Amino acid sequence: MANQIKIRAKQKDGIATVKCLISHIMETGTRRDSKTGDIVPAHFIEEVTLKHNGKVVMTANWGPAVSKDPYLSFKFKGAASGDSVTISWIDNKGESQSVEDTIK
Amino acid sequence: MKYLLGAACVCIFFVQTLQAADKNMPGISPAEDQKSFVEYFSKRFPSVPFQEFGNGIYALDEGQRAQWEEIEQFPPYEFAVDAGKALFETPFANGKSYGSCFENGGIGVRQDYPYFDSGSGQVKTLELAINECRENNGEKKLKYKKGDIAAISAYMAFTSRGELLNVKVPDEPAALAAYQDGMQFYYEKRGQLNFSCADCHVQNAGQNIRADSLSAALGHPTHFPVYRSKWGELGTLHRRFGGCNKNVRATPLDAQSESYRNLEYFLSYMSNGLEINGPGARK
Amino acid sequence: MKRRHFVSLLSTALVAMAVLPKLAMAWPKAFSETTTKGVIAQLFPGLKTASSDLVTLKAPAIAENGAVVPVSVSTELADVTNISILVNENPNPLAASFDMTPASIPEVSTRLKMGKTTMVTVLVAAGGKLYSVEQEVKVTIGGCGG
Amino acid sequence: MINKHKKITNNCLIVTVFMTAWLGLCGSAFAQGENMESSYKQTLGLALQANEKVMVLEHQWTTVPVLLKQAEDAAGEKDFARANEFAAEALKHAELGIEQAEQQGQRWVNAVPR
Numbered sequence: 282m283a284n285q286i287k288i289r290a291k292q293k294d295g296i297a298t299v300k301c302l303i304s305h306i307m308e309t310g311t312r313r314d315s316k317t318g319d320i321v322p323a324h325f326i327e328e329v330t331l332k333h334n335g336k337v338v339m340t341a342n343w344g345p346a347v348s349k350d351p352y353l354s355f356k357f358k359g360a361a362s363g364d365s366v367t368i369s370w371i372d373n374k375g376e377s378q379s380v381e382d383t384i385k
Numbered sequence: 386m387k388y389l390l391g392a393a394c395v396c397i398f399f400v401q402t403l404q405a406a407d408k409n410m411p412g413i414s415p416a417e418d419q420k421s422f423v424e425y426f427s428k429r430f431p432s433v434p435f436q437e438f439g440n441g442i443y444a445l446d447e448g449q450r451a452q453w454e455e456i457e458q459f460p461p462y463e464f465a466v467d468a469g470k471a472l473f474e475t476p477f478a479n480g481k482s483y484g485s486c487f488e489n490g491g492i493g494v495r496q497d498y499p500y501f502d503s504g505s506g507q508v509k510t511l512e513l514a515i516n517e518c519r520e521n522n523g524e525k526k527l528k529y530k531k532g533d534i535a536a537i538s539a540y541m542a543f544t545s546r547g548e549l550l551n552v553k554v555p556d557e558p559a560a561l562a563a564y565q566d567g568m569q570f571y572y573e574k575r576g577q578l579n580f581s582c583a584d585c586h587v588q589n590a591g592q593n594i595r596a597d598s599l600s601a602a603l604g605h606p607t608h609f610p611v612y613r614s615k616w617g618e619l620g621t622l623h624r625r626f627g628g629c630n631k632n633v634r635a636t637p638l639d640a641q642s643e644s645y646r647n648l649e650y651f652l653s654y655m656s657n658g659l660e661i662n663g664p665g666a667r668k
Numbered sequence: 669m670k671r672r673h674f675v676s677l678l679s680t681a682l683v684a685m686a687v688l689p690k691l692a693m694a695w696p697k698a699f700s701e702t703t704t705k706g707v708i709a710q711l712f713p714g715l716k717t718a719s720s721d722l723v724t725l726k727a728p729a730i731a732e733n734g735a736v737v738p739v740s741v742s743t744e745l746a747d748v749t750n751i752s753i754l755v756n757e758n759p760n761p762l763a764a765s766f767d768m769t770p771a772s773i774p775e776v777s778t779r780l781k782m783g784k785t786t787m788v789t790v791l792v793a794a795g796g797k798l799y800s801v802e803q804e805v806k807v808t809i810g811g812c813g814g
Numbered sequence: 815m816i817n818k819h820k821k822i823t824n825n826c827l828i829v830t831v832f833m834t835a836w837l838g839l840c841g842s843a844f845a846q847g848e849n850m851e852s853s854y855k856q857t858l859g860l861a862l863q864a865n866e867k868v869m870v871l872e873h874q875w876t877t878v879p880v881l882l883k884q885a886e887d888a889a890g891e892k893d894f895a896r897a898n899e900f901a902a903e904a905l906k907h908a909e910l911g912i913e914q915a916e917q918q919g920q921r922w923v924n925a926v927p928r
Binding site for chain 1: 456458459461463464467617
């Protein structure tokens with residue numbers, strides 16, 4: 282399945298709660314293929330950035346210990362309904378993705 | 386003459402079924418079986434409300450429930466539901482789509498599966514119906530355990546959430562025979578470990594098997610297909626049947642084999658009245 | 669003017685990251701460390717950890733599957749600049765490290781892999797100091813399937 | 815008196831058993847090779863037959879295909895004594911599966927909650 286990001290962002294009293302789910306294999310690089318016995322190369326998200334109206338509010342660095350199809354929930358101040366939130370990630374192979382959504 | 390022969394066949398079949406049943410029990414009564422089945426679990430777990438059984442082990446174990454609720458905040462099967470919707474709505478080469486094969490365009494119909502198809506004399510599961518739909522429209526069959534078929538099934542279940550499972554066993558010999566065949570499969574010990582499905586999920590539901598806890602049979606089919614953390618992806622009920630069989634060291638049967646379809650038929654009938662809550666997230 | 673300068677720097681950095689992901693080196697070395705001590709030394713050189721009642725770690729006592737363990741961290745500490753989560757028994761303990769900004773509310777939830785029964789350590793950097801809490805998560809093997 | 819008699823009988827038995835075993839050992843040592851191969855083939859035939867039956871009954875144990883594979887591998891290395899052991903084990907597990915199927919065909923009803 283193609284890599285995807287799903288975002289749910291809502292705000293209450295100016296405090297935004299952003300939940301996101303990223304479709305990513307998060308391969309540790311230590312697992313062996315059950316059929317060939319070869320080590321499956323590491324492939325995981327290294328950095329996730331959360332932006333509010335274009336401004337970075339949080340940067341996360343991840344290792345391969347974050348579960349497959351990673352989940353992240355985060356909160357920040359100064360949000361209003363209709364504001365934009367952007368989640369972007371870059372993985373160790375240099376692949377990246379970015380998705381924008383509006384706060385409800 | 387043809388009719389006579391047909392009727393004779395049916396009669397013989399009927400008598401055979403009755404004889405088989407006679408040897409063991411007073412008669413086949415799915416309704417009574419279900420009543421005893423539900424009573425058994427409500428006595429075993431008096432504090433668990435009926436609808437909760439659809440949540441499997443999470444109805445019985447608080448610690449695991451908390452983790453499951455955390456995962457349900459944003460469950461990993463959502464990607465599969467989206468993918469399933471896209472597949473479901475994409476027309477076949479002939480211009481038709483899945484919706485044309487199902488009642489109500491395939492939306493909110495999960496609760497009526499599996500059903501007994503008198504015409505073919507077989508139990509039809511949702512996955513079987515999906516593939517028949519493809520074949521009737523000139524498309525290739527999909528593999529039954531995971532991937533596209535699980536995604537389509539997940540989307541169809543998702544549109545049926547909250548509907549009550551409503552599996553019917555018509556009062557005809559072949560349907561009763563299929564039901565009883567599934568029932569026998571459920572209670573028969575198999576594999577080198579000599580365990581039946583029921584040994585774990587009826588008699589020992591809520592107990593631990595090594596470090597793992599056993600869910601109750603009641604409610605098992607309501608939440609499939611499931612995204613299992615162990616699989617890291619979505620899988621169908623028959624994939625899970627195979628896994629359970631393997632666990633007791635019995636060779637799994639093919640997904641959608643007659644025996645597994647009959648098993649699903651029995652198991653689903655036992656859970657009648659529970660809400661469809663698929664797709665689910667499980668460990 | 670100052671702000672603008674900062675923004676342009678930031679965008680340059682972003683462009684560099686996009687074009688040359690290898691050069692970005694945004695991924696801290698701490699992820700390669702094999703001990704919690706090593707991680708702390710890399711991430712917060714010179715800081716000593718103090719345990720704190722103001723940091724809350726929510727993780728299951730028994731993980732139902734080590735591949736997906738929900739973990740939440742929140743704190744009432746002020747001026748939080750970083751929250752890091754370590755799974756002590758993993759080959760590389762550092763699992764995730766969240767850099768906060770003044771707009772952040774120090775509250776994160778994620779799901780982590782744990783290879784075996786382990787202590788989970790949370791580090792919170794706030795106001796130039798380092799706080800930590802720990803909790804054990806039991807990771808058992810699966811059912812009959814092992 | 816009676817006891818003594820018994821003892822003698824026992825001794826006789828033991829001697830006979832030893833003799834037979836010894837003769838058997840010598841025999842197998844002499845006849846090894848072709849004899850072993852043919853008895854392996856015979857056992858394998860029986861195991862495959864029983865396996866077919868247990869598969870029809872849908873009661874095959876996962877151990878059977880593994881043992882059959884091990885038997886064939888050993889035979890491939892011309893180790894027919896080992897091959898025969900694996901085939902015999904496969905036969906046993908297939909037969910137990912058949913017995914399980916037949917027994918459970920009757921007993922399953924007792925497990926149904928009433």
